[in-house]
Amino acid sequence: MSQKNHCSCSTSRHDPITTFLLGLRVLGSEITWMLLRLLAAIEIRQLESRLRKENKEHERLRSLWRAGKADGDEMLLAARQADFLREELNFLRGEIPVRRERFEASRKERWGL
Template sequence: MERFGPLRTFLLGLRVLGSELAWLLILAMRRIEIKQMRKRLDEEYLLLGRLTRERPEGDEKRELARRQVDFLGEEIAMLRDDLDARRREWIDARVARWGLEEKACE
């Protein structure tokens, strides 16, 4: 029962803190990437609006801008979903690596 005494609990807390700081770094980098893609998506929306007004339907540049808007929207959604999945994996790996599953039930 003394496996989780005050010292071990304190050390585990430090490990969790370090792990969370590492996760925050990953999260910040991914958010920067998503923000840049969102900015690019906004630019493509503006271009598509201009091309829609100026060019006939079926125009090659207009169609390319529409496909780019679709692609960027899907990519942003995928990055957000991937971030959520990585967070779950990060926590599951930490719990398994530190052997916390069995001890938490005691």
């Protein structure tokens, strides 16, 4: 009898209802990941837009500086800001796969998989 209970316990974990519920959990988890990925993509697009504006401003200030009509400090500040935005964009783009791995590892740990 105990052997029968042991078999039913091991198979109950893989019965259709449990599998269906796990599928729903995975679906919900993947939708959550899609939303997080969408937010990251929005943030990246915003930074790209700011970088384009900073690059234009830097070019404008460089032209004025060459003509002797602008301060070199402003031009350097715009260049540093553009560099910072470039670094931030590269970091965010590289962080997405890392976040995905952490997300999956966390899900496996929480669900005991």
